[in-house]
Amino acid sequence: MTTTSVVCTDLDFSWPDGGALFRGLQLAVGPGRTGLVGLNGAGKSTLLRLMAGELAPARGSVSVHGRLGYLPQNLTLDTEARVDDVLGIAAKRAALHAIEAGSVDEAHFAAVGDDWDVEERASATLARLGLGRLELDRTTGRLSGGECVLLALAGQLMRQPDVLLLDEPTNNLDLVARELLYDAVESWRGALIVVSHDRELLDLVDQIADLRDGGVRWFGGTFTEYERALEVEQDAAERMVRVAESDVRRQKRELADAQVKLARRVRYGQKMWDNKREPKVVMSARKRQAQVTAGKHRTVHTERLAGARERLTEAERAVRDDDAIRVDLPLTAVPAGRVVVSLPGVRLRHGPRVKLDVRGPERIALVGRNGSGKTTLLRTVAGLAAPEGGEVKREVPLRYLPQRLDLLFDELTIAENVGRFAPGATDNEIRARLARFLFKGRKADQRADTLSGGERFRATLAALLLAEPPPQLLMLDEPTNNLDLSGVRQLTEALESYQGAVIVASHDVPFLRDIDATRWLRLDGEGLTRVDPM
Structure with a gap:
């Protein structure tokens, strides 16, 4: 039996202006709750849209094993749509009512299937999300933004997906509605991927996927645990930068000292040459040997300095540089x-x-x-x-x-x-x-x-x-x-x-x-x- 999952393989995606967002992205998400985090512009919402099939990758593939549900960030509902339309049960209700009115049409029975309690199930789902007062025949035109989000989530829950994608689901929700959504997320038993800035919501997940520089790093646990792990990692990275900076300074000093010593040897050799204190053949051999030794010495210290600088660059890359807004007014x-x-x-x-x-x-x-x-x-x-x-x-x-x-x-x-x-x-x-x-x-x-x-x-x-x-x-x-x-x-x-x-x-x-x-x-x-x- 195939495990419920979403798998992205060698995924490439670029914007129409040529800006590359993903190059060879590899990602596999299985059952459980996953929080997808990253800087603005890292591609979180775009990645969810690729998973949902709203966007097509330039190369690679997205495989979803199981039924997929998706709640986008910028949700808009047709103001003329009825509640049962959003819940995805309008056709079943119509068939059910026709049967109750005496119809024996096979198409009606096929439409209902085994879902004879669809209306009761819908009412229970709405009540669970604080929308119990909504009638199934009502239109959505007078619902608030937060109510539309909860209604759309109810529609996803009614479809019973195996994989659920949520993009900033707590936007427009008040505190009471957020608590209802938290309860729904906490009780989720399939695979769930949520993009959110809501710390309380992210503290309900089982793991964090950190999307950065076109790749993903995984951290087990909630967002709070992710922050703690990141803090420890960044402290270590900053210490490595200080060690690398100290090494670069030391290598610079050693190179400078070596150059001073070599310069002294050159001056001494020139003085001996000028004073003709040794046979010419001996001085020429000594001069050639000094030049070879000086070259090797200089090369060794130059390579050491280059290595120290490379280690510093690597250490600096490990330190996150998420700039801060500076206001001085x-x-x-x-x-x-x-x-x-x-x-x-x-x-x-x-x-x-x-x-x-x-x-x-x-x-x-x-x-x-x-x-x-x-x-x-x-x-x-x-x-x-x-x-x-x-x-x-x-x-x-x-x-x-x-x-x-x-x-x-x-x-x-x-x-x-x-x-x-x-x-x-x-x-x-x-x-x-x-x-x-x-x-x-x-x-x-x-x-x-x-x-x-x-x-x-x-x-x-x-x-x-x-x-x-x-x-x-x-x-x-x-x-x-x-x-x-x-x-x-x-x-x-x-x-x-x-x-x-x-x-x-x-x-x-x-x-x-x-x-x-x-x-x-x-x-x-x-x-x-x-x-x-x-």
Whole structure:
């Protein structure tokens, strides 16, 4: 019997512009839960699409042993589709109802097969994912983004695949929905491959596949255990770099000392020649021998230095260089106690009445269920949505980073987009600032429509933080949805050095903890309530 698995053999894949992503990739994933991690642009989502058959490799093959299920990252459902369509049971239900109405058509019995309890099974699956209130005949048009993800996952579970591929499944899910998804993943018994930046989800896997430089390295255990192993490995790699650097310095000194000694011998030999203190034939032989010895000596030390440099290069390759965003914007600083924004009693559009004062450089974590109005609140503070009642008092320059990252013009380069927000800055100033956001040299000339999700986020963040005047209040709406784990770390480090006030709406609790949120507020139908840190 063939074991459930996904096998990639000698896989080559390149983008239409010729950029090679994979060259001879070898990968085999068997039963169990696998977390696929890597930097933005490493090819995680592309690899899942190759496995799912959405993309074709230039060379090599992908073999899937067993039924395959796939939940893509950018999920879109037809708003006119019914719930039973998404679950993949519409035809069976129609046949079942026809039989119940008295039909004896063989085609109806063939359609139902042995699945006579399909509706009960569907209802149980929906209830398991918190969607028990959904009727099978209902259309999906009024479902939230998170509900669409859970419904699509329910559809995959109904099909009972042997291999399930999940690409950033917790995007758009609130905390309650995430817990339901965690339960589904934890109880999975087939082969599962998940791409995610959600640390809690990745701590449910059995192994980590680290996709880097077109290859995969395996680490047994959860993501936390992977991080520990990587930390030990990197400490050892950094020690090897220091040892190799010391060896290069020593070899340089020994080569220099050898050259000094050889120079002295040459001068002594020349002096003996000039003074004619030995027979000419003896001096000529000694000169030739000295030249041979000097050449061998120089070659030995040169080879030793080259070897030391090669060992240093190898040691440096083992050290990961995942650059950090550097933000040094002193004009964003806000004195402690100063009012940044005030909502004395504002009724949100289609939402509750809220009261909120933000003072000084505090960091507010805004949490709540999907549909509770978090995005509406941020848009209202930003002046992008009018309240139904009350007034927002804005005391400092502010910027808002939306979930959809639609602030950039696709036809403009990164540098040109940033220039729109800082019209007084010169091109050289813009490029110097962009380098701090890891867009160095020609990378600043990339068009916005060619950027990956993580790159687009970084470019948008750069445009907001480099804007004129500098923002003293930064509002972020689900900022980690478009980032891999390295990108989340980069954002966390950027916010560490940002000196203004921050309001972050997010379901990513580890991220909210990492940015040291000073106040946690939950938004629900009654308004804002202060809650304990999660």
